Amino acid sequence: MDIFLQLLVSGIAVGGIYALIALGFVLIYKATSIINFATGEFMMIGAYIFYSAAVLAGWPPVPAFLVVLGGAALLGMVVEFAILRHMLGQPTISIVMVTIGLSSILTGLAEIIWSSDFKSFPPLFPRAPIIIGEVVIRSNLFWGFVVAMAVVVVFALFFKYSKFGVAMRATAGDQLASYSMGIDVRVMFSVAWAFGAVAAALGGLIIGNIGGIQPNLGHIGLKIFPVVILGGLDSIGGAVLGGFIVGVVENFAGGYLDPYVGGGVKDVAPFVILVLILLVRPYGLFGREEIERL
Amino acid sequence: MSILAVEDLSLSFGGLQVLQEVSFSVAPGEIFAIIGPNGAGKTSILNCLGGFYRQDRGRIIFDGQDISTLTPDRRAALGLARTFQNIALFRGMTVLDNIKLGAHHRLRSGLLAAALYWGRAHREEMALRREIEDEVIDFLEIESIRKQPVGALAYGLQKRVELARALAMRPKVLLMDEPVAGMNAEETEDMARFILDIQEEREITIIIIEHDLHMIMDISDRIMVLNFGRRIAEGRPDEVRRHPEVIKAYIGEQKGG
Numbered sequence: 001m002d003i004f005l006q007l008l009v010s011g012i013a014v015g016g017i018y019a020l021i022a023l024g025f026v027l028i029y030k031a032t033s034i035i036n037f038a039t040g041e042f043m044m045i046g047a048y049i050f051y052s053a054a055v056l057a058g059w060p061p062v063p064a065f066l067v068v069l070g071g072a073a074l075l076g077m078v079v080e081f082a083i084l085r086h087m088l089g090q091p092t093i094s095i096v097m098v099t100i101g102l103s104s105i106l107t108g109l110a111e112i113i114w115s116s117d118f119k120s121f122p123p124l125f126p127r128a129p130i131i132i133g134e135v136v137i138r139s140n141l142f143w144g145f146v147v148a149m150a151v152v153v154v155f156a157l158f159f160k161y162s163k164f165g166v167a168m169r170a171t172a173g174d175q176l177a178s179y180s181m182g183i184d185v186r187v188m189f190s191v192a193w194a195f196g197a198v199a200a201a202l203g204g205l206i207i208g209n210i211g212g213i214q215p216n217l218g219h220i221g222l223k224i225f226p227v228v229i230l231g232g233l234d235s236i237g238g239a240v241l242g243g244f245i246v247g248v249v250e251n252f253a254g255g256y257l258d259p260y261v262g263g264g265v266k267d268v269a270p271f272v273i274l275v276l277i278l279l280v281r282p283y284g285l286f287g288r289e290e291i292e293r294l
Numbered sequence: 295m296s297i298l299a300v301e302d303l304s305l306s307f308g309g310l311q312v313l314q315e316v317s318f319s320v321a322p323g324e325i326f327a328i329i330g331p332n333g334a335g336k337t338s339i340l341n342c343l344g345g346f347y348r349q350d351r352g353r354i355i356f357d358g359q360d361i362s363t364l365t366p367d368r369r370a371a372l373g374l375a376r377t378f379q380n381i382a383l384f385r386g387m388t389v390l391d392n393i394k395l396g397a398h399h400r401l402r403s404g405l406l407a408a409a410l411y412w413g414r415a416h417r418e419e420m421a422l423r424r425e426i427e428d429e430v431i432d433f434l435e436i437e438s439i440r441k442q443p444v445g446a447l448a449y450g451l452q453k454r455v456e457l458a459r460a461l462a463m464r465p466k467v468l469l470m471d472e473p474v475a476g477m478n479a480e481e482t483e484d485m486a487r488f489i490l491d492i493q494e495e496r497e498i499t500i501i502i503i504e505h506d507l508h509m510i511m512d513i514s515d516r517i518m519v520l521n522f523g524r525r526i527a528e529g530r531p532d533e534v535r536r537h538p539e540v541i542k543a544y545i546g547e548q549k550g551g
Contacts, residue, residue: 169384183367
């Protein structure tokens with residue numbers, strides 16, 4: 001029973017962080033219908049920006065955090081403006097290839113700028129583990145979860161209530177109609193990329209704080225595909241729930257099955273979910289079911 | 295003085311000439327209809343007016359300003375509203391949210407205030423809501439459905455919600471692309487009545503594209519007839535009805551005439 005609770009709670013904590021990174025994917029997909037395979041690399045760049053500000057420049061955590069927000073937003077907007085805006089109307093496969101290429105470019109850039117050596121952050125949170133009842137959680141994981149959830153809630157409120165958020169939802173719903181409501185759809189695309197990059201970068205900051213950073217940190221970003229396929233590519237709520245489910249399932253798989261097969265189940269479990277969900281419910285738990293009228 | 299003037303508008307897609315030097319002008323408060331057989335270029339004109347197509351040649355003057363090169367959102371902000379032939383509502387949202395989006399460009403609170411949903415943004419929202427309730431929802435008789443998601447509504451009602459959203463923009467000119475297409479007789483009659491009421495009470499100029507000639511003849515002040523991208527006739531309904539070119543376009547030439 002101890003093990004069960006322990007695995008459940010740390011699975012939820014990891015899942016919350018997955019949810020934040022998945023949000024970075026969903027925000028972009030929802031507004032622009034682009035599947036961004038560079039989400040993981042946005043995450044990695046976010047972590048490196050923080051490293052540069054906090055370690056190389058020696059700034060305190062709060063200003064360094066603000067630099068991550070600004071830098072990630074800028075990165076998202078530049079990518080949209082310089083590359084994806086020109087891909088408008090191209091087949092999905094071309095756009096997917098562009099984002100895959102972008103992910104390699106970003107990884108390469110990170111190696112050039114920061115080298116491929118392992119780096120770590122100065123401690124951001126109190127070191128003492130958090131103890132809830134009989135469950136012990138590492139402090140970095142606990143605080144990472146808290147920050148991730150706070151960011152997700154801020155994004156969700158923003159989308160629900162702000163003028164800008166409503167305009168973005170409208171753009172996601174129908175671009176023609178949005179244009180004729182006086183909404184500048186190009187600005188919305190730009191903002192969606194900025195937000196998506198910020199959410200991913202903050203996820204990277206949290207993950208980097210837990211396990212350190214390397215240019216291939218972005219590989220963790222592949223795990224968001226099970227998350228968003230499960231939750232529905234265009235659903236914020238789905239991304240959150242999907243994040244929790246994937247986090248918990250992989251933790252259980254790792255805790256209960258790894259000892260019998262000699263490890264590795266934890267990394268495979270999310271993708272088993274991916275395949276199952278595609279077979280059973282291809283549009284995810286909360287995704288929009290595309291209905292074609294013939 | 296016209297509220298909207300189109301001068302020598304030409305548009306082609308590749309080798310296909312869609313519009314050829316079409317000119318017309320619409321007086322303030324008028325109901326101006328554009329009719330013509332399928333493929334005559336009616337919807338292309340609306341798309342040029344709305345800014346979705348960029349004309350090859352010609353100018354569009356709206357309210358004294360040349361809008362020929364403005365983006366669709368700028369034109370909407372200047373007071374050019376539109377309804378679509380294939381309903382373009384925001385499907386996941388309620389009727390009320392859809393209509394509120396029509397007033398979107400009139401909300402002034404900046405990004406920060408809006409993000410925090412604070413003070414002015416909140417007051418603006420409340421005032422807007424009252425205005426929409428009084429001037430749009432009551433007017434179009436959709437009180438009972440305002441909390442419903444638009445996807446669940448009957449076709450005729452969806453068309454009405456789209457009109458409500460356009461009215462919430464407080465436009466100077468309303469472009470309507472086949473407002474009664476696919477409607478039954480009763481729904482058509484309702485829509486015709488609303489269009490006349492809008493003209494009478496709102497001082498909104500209305501430009502309609504339509505296949506339903508009966509309704510158009512009944513409610514329009516002036517009608518322009520297009521065929522193969524050219525203007526073949528223009529005038530009052532009774533004039534257009536008798537125009538030989540129009541009869542030829544719609545019914546065909548009499549054999550051995």
